[in-house]
Structure formats: C-alpha cells, structure tokens
Amino acid sequence: MVKKFIIFISLGLSVLMVWMLWNMSSFYSKQINLSNLNTSNNIDFLSKEKRLSGLSAKEELILNLSESLKYKTISYQDSNYSEPIHFLSFHKFLERVYPKVFSHLKKRIFSNYSILLKWEGVNNTPHNPILVMAHMDVVPIDNYDNWDNPPFSGNIDNEYIWGRGALDDKSSLIAILESIEYLLNSGFSPNRDIYFAIGHDEENSGMKGNAVIADSLASEGVYFDMVIDEGSVITDGIIPNLDKPVAVVGIAEKGYASFELICNHESGHSSMPNDETTIGMLAKAIVALEKNKMPPELTNPVISFFNFLGPEMSMQDRFFLSNSSFFRTSIINNLDTNPITSAMVRTTIAPTIINGGLKSNILPSTATAVVNYRIRQGDNIEKVKKHIISTINNDLISVRQLKNDLSAEPSKVSSTKSPEFHIVHKTIKEVFGDILVSPGMILATTDSRHYQNISKNIYRFMPIKLSSNDLSMIHGSNEKISIDSYIKMIEFYIHLIKNIHAS
CATH class of the missing domain: 3.40.630.10 (Zn peptidases)
Structure with a gap:
C-alpha cells in the first residue's frame, strides 16, 4: 500500500513537472523583432539649415x-x-x-x-x-x-x-x-x-x-x-534581472480615494486622562489600518507585465513566471516585500493629514485624520470604506469619503x-x-x-x-x-x- 502511494505521488509530481516545463517552453517572447522594423532615423526635422530666425x-x-x-x-x-x-x-x-x-x-x-x-x-x-x-x-x-x-x-x-x-x-x-x-x-x-x-x-x-x-x-x-x-x-x-531598458505602457491605472477619520470622545484636563483618549484612539485606528491592509492579488495588468517581461529573464525566473498560477502566493509575497512592487499588487494606504488639540494641557474632544488609498483592479471605493470601518471597529470613530478631493475607481x-x-x-x-x-x-x-x-x-x-x-x-x-x-x-x-x- 505504501509502495503504491509512493508511486502515485511520484507519478503525480512527474506529471506536474512536465506540465510546468511545457508552460515554460511555451512562454514565448512578445517583443516585436527589430529586424522587421525600419529603425533608421529618416526624419529630417533636425535639418541644420538656418531658419529665418537665424537659428537651426x-x-x-x-x-x-x-x-x-x-x-x-x-x-x-x-x-x-x-x-x-x-x-x-x-x-x-x-x-x-x-x-x-x-x-x-x-x-x-x-x-x-x-x-x-x-x-x-x-x-x-x-x-x-x-x-x-x-x-x-x-x-x-x-x-x-x-x-x-x-x-x-x-x-x-x-x-x-x-x-x-x-x-x-x-x-x-x-x-x-x-x-x-x-x-x-x-x-x-x-x-x-x-x-x-x-x-x-x-x-x-x-x-x-x-x-x-x-x-x-x-x-x-x-x-x-x-x-x-x-x-x-x-x-x-x-x-531587476533585466539587462535592457524597459518601456512600460500603462494599460490601466489605480483608483484614488481619501477618507477622513473623525474621533469624538470626552475632553478634559491632561492631568486626569481616561484610559483611552481621543488622539490615542485615532492613532490606534491608523496603526490598525497600516497593519491590516487589503489583500494583494495578481491582477490582469500585473500578469500582462510579467507575460511580456518574463520570457526575457533568466531560466529560473521564466520557470516561476510561466507557472504563475501555481506559484501565485510565492510571487505575491516576493513582490510585497518592496514598496514599489507591493503597490502593483495591492490597494495601498497612506495617512497624509492629522489634526487634533488646541493646547498642550487640554485633552481634545475631536481629532481627525485623512488616509489616502490607491485602489487596485478588483477593489473599489465602497469596498475600501467597508474595510476601514471593519478594521477600526470603533463606534467613536466615524468614516467619510472626502467628496471635495479627487476620487476615481480603478x-x-x-x-x-x-x-x-x-x-x-x-x-x-x-x-x-x-x-x-x-x-x-x-x-x-x-x-x-x-x-x-x-x-x-x-x-x-x-x-x-x-x-x-x-x-x-x-x-x-x-x-x-x-x-x-x-x-x-x-x-x-x-x-x-x-x-x-x-x-
């Protein structure tokens, strides 16, 4: 029984490996062949003849x-x-x-x-x-x-x-x-x-x-x-891992929305603070949003990006990228380690404005903050707002989208x-x-x-x-x-x- 199980597993792994190698072999270059193009500069807009102005x-x-x-x-x-x-x-x-x-x-x-x-x-x-x-x-x-x-x-x-x-x-x-x-x-x-x-x-x-x-x-x-x-x-x-310049043509752009967090709580003298203060609760809310980001995903623009560049990379990179459906989690985790590539796969949050307090010895009754989201394909503004509310999970903090600010769906x-x-x-x-x-x-x-x-x-x-x-x-x-x-x-x-x- 054990022997049959080992044979079955080995056979399955062999089939999987053959399938992956087939994917890599069919992961062909999407680049237009330079030999089929006229790359010579036959445009004479830089004629050296002087104009009426006396300038070339x-x-x-x-x-x-x-x-x-x-x-x-x-x-x-x-x-x-x-x-x-x-x-x-x-x-x-x-x-x-x-x-x-x-x-x-x-x-x-x-x-x-x-x-x-x-x-x-x-x-x-x-x-x-x-x-x-x-x-x-x-x-x-x-x-x-x-x-x-x-x-x-x-x-x-x-x-x-x-x-x-x-x-x-x-x-x-x-x-x-x-x-x-x-x-x-x-x-x-x-x-x-x-x-x-x-x-x-x-x-x-x-x-x-x-x-x-x-x-x-x-x-x-x-x-x-x-x-x-x-x-x-x-x-x-x-x-990384490319030895030529890369021209990236944007086929999509992220959405944009800013939200104001408004925390209302008891005011008072700073010498007798409660266990929770207005600014403290607002700070915890921001930290919670930064720690609990919306989930990353390999969206169509990112998949297209790797489909064009993957075939130009090393054999190891081609193997992983040609089998992105199998190595999806690994690829996302790798991209998520760098702020630039992380922004490609997830909706990002950035606290940009915070206000609260009038005097150093007074606990303010109201504190506000603005968080800006750049929204990937697959998410939307309403989904972002629900995520903010559920993550903060505090009835003393209200959330509203800034309507006088730029707003756009992905x-x-x-x-x-x-x-x-x-x-x-x-x-x-x-x-x-x-x-x-x-x-x-x-x-x-x-x-x-x-x-x-x-x-x-x-x-x-x-x-x-x-x-x-x-x-x-x-x-x-x-x-x-x-x-x-x-x-x-x-x-x-x-x-x-x-x-x-x-x-």
Whole structure:
C-alpha cells in the first residue's frame, strides 16, 4: 500500500513537472523583432539649415520648450489662487510658435483654458479617431531655495532644459505640437481624424478640463479607437534581472480615494486622562489600518507585465513566471516585500493629514485624520470604506469619503492584443531601438480616465528614459529634461502619427 502511494505521488509530481516545463517552453517572447522594423532615423526635422530666425531647427526646438517653461500655468488645490493671465498668455505663445497647427486644425476651448484640436483625416476610413493628450498646467513650487535654477527660468545649459513642467508635462505637449507642425510643413495629412486634448487642470483632477471635453465629445457621438496620455516611462536598472531598458505602457491605472477619520470622545484636563483618549484612539485606528491592509492579488495588468517581461529573464525566473498560477502566493509575497512592487499588487494606504488639540494641557474632544488609498483592479471605493470601518471597529470613530478631493475607481484594463497597442509597441521600438516593451499598471491617476466611456483602449506612456533619481524630479525640485530626450520625444510623436496613418 505504501509502495503504491509512493508511486502515485511520484507519478503525480512527474506529471506536474512536465506540465510546468511545457508552460515554460511555451512562454514565448512578445517583443516585436527589430529586424522587421525600419529603425533608421529618416526624419529630417533636425535639418541644420538656418531658419529665418537665424537659428537651426534644433536650436528653435530647444528654445520653444524653454519658453513654454517660463509661463506660470500653476494648478492650485484652491482654484481661487489660479492666475488666468498665465494660461491665456500661454495660449498666445502656442499660437505664435505653431502657426500651421492652429490654422489647419480645428480649435475649441473648454472652460476658458483647455484646448481641443481636431486634425481631420483625408479619407473615409472605417477606423475611429485617435486621441493624443498632454496638459499645460504644473504643480506649485514648495521651496524655491532647493532649485539650482529658478523653476520658471527655462534655463538651457549644454545638456538640459530646466523648469517646472520639463517632465510633467510640457515636454510632451511641446513635442506633440512640434511633431504636428513638422508634418504639416512636409505636406502630411492623416487618413483618419486625430484629436489632441490639452488640459489646464490635470494636476487638480481635470474636472473642468478633460472631464468637460469628454462629456462634450460623448454628446456628439465621438468614439476613439485609442487614447494615449502621459504615464509610464522607459526605465533602466529599476526592474531587476533585466539587462535592457524597459518601456512600460500603462494599460490601466489605480483608483484614488481619501477618507477622513473623525474621533469624538470626552475632553478634559491632561492631568486626569481616561484610559483611552481621543488622539490615542485615532492613532490606534491608523496603526490598525497600516497593519491590516487589503489583500494583494495578481491582477490582469500585473500578469500582462510579467507575460511580456518574463520570457526575457533568466531560466529560473521564466520557470516561476510561466507557472504563475501555481506559484501565485510565492510571487505575491516576493513582490510585497518592496514598496514599489507591493503597490502593483495591492490597494495601498497612506495617512497624509492629522489634526487634533488646541493646547498642550487640554485633552481634545475631536481629532481627525485623512488616509489616502490607491485602489487596485478588483477593489473599489465602497469596498475600501467597508474595510476601514471593519478594521477600526470603533463606534467613536466615524468614516467619510472626502467628496471635495479627487476620487476615481480603478480604470478598465486595455487590451495588449489590439492593433493600437501594436502601433505603440512598434513606435517605441522604431525610435528607441533595442529595448523591451511591456504593458503595466500606473500607480497615479491621469486625465485619460475621463475618456473611458468613449474609447476602446487607453494607453499611458511618456517616450522618455528616466532613472530612479530622475523620477524624483517629477513634482520635486530641479525638474529638467535632457536635450537628447526631448528630441527623442518629438521623433516618437512623428513616428506615432505616421504609424496611425499607416494602420
């Protein structure tokens, strides 16, 4: 009997191993073969001939981005602090620098400042239009003293262009407009409609900009085959066990919600405290939420991420990732040890604001805290709220969602098998050469979420190589972009528009 049992177990393990090895053998590369692409740079937008201005094309491109960074198009949390003159002046700048764009494309203004451009296609194509997005607004400056160059100087040195918005997101905006101006000057016209949305309040939820544009287009019956917006970038050395840079194209983004915890208890003199105090109970509630997080999961965006990158890794990694359904718990536990990869697989909590007390010798009757959640696919805002209430389990602490703050459910997941994803994948390879391309999930929110109901697929990607140190400049000090990276961005959008045309 024991012998039969051992034979049965051995046979079962052998079958399991064969099945796993078969999975690994069929875990094939999803990368487009470079040999099938024309990666030579045959675009002459950097012609060295002098313009009427006396500058070369490259010098003009650099100066245009530099000038755009001088406009203080700041989005404040309180819109009363916004200064319309800077946004309107920025409009005038765009129309002056890109005359072909604003004379050939149809322009509409929404909520006074957001711009929608429509480049009409020349053929009766069966394809739906495409939407390309960027935003003109930037975040405020926390500390001017931390900047090596003034944040609105647009300073140019031998390698970089400096200023708030150099990465987020005026470089994308200017690169897009440079690409359109170049293509118009070369006599190019797309065979389908292409829209360009330039938001003015992306850094403050986009509710008055792209949300209004999306509602208007929905009422007109417009439906997009693809929306492409800012998002993930090309990283080098951030993802372990890969010897090539990785371009991550966001096929989904996490949801966002903030909740206020309000604790009401007895006040009194600090010399005679009860066993439980208002601030003490609130602190325990926050600790409980941090210790008892919502469960992690390998969601579709994360599985797609590993399906594209796994085949490019070592044999050991390929074995585990090709059998992710069997090693699911082990993979999740491994990802959960690092804050960045943990955020890929779970809904995260971050206490961001706490208030309570007026004087050092008085026990306050009320204390409040705000906790921010970034919500993975599979969870939702209501589920998060129920989790908070059940975890705290204290009738003296009430929980309410902040309605005046940004709020968004996790996005839909876009396809990695669509013709449009292939276009983006192909364009990245054409411009950046021998790098890896992968779908993934972005942890922040973008204005593209406003177009979910009128688009087939949304992809979130910025065509720029950034290191982990570079990423800290976004919303931080000393924001800058290398001149070479900026030129590559323009090249990317030229190729993208041409590939859309050829599809």
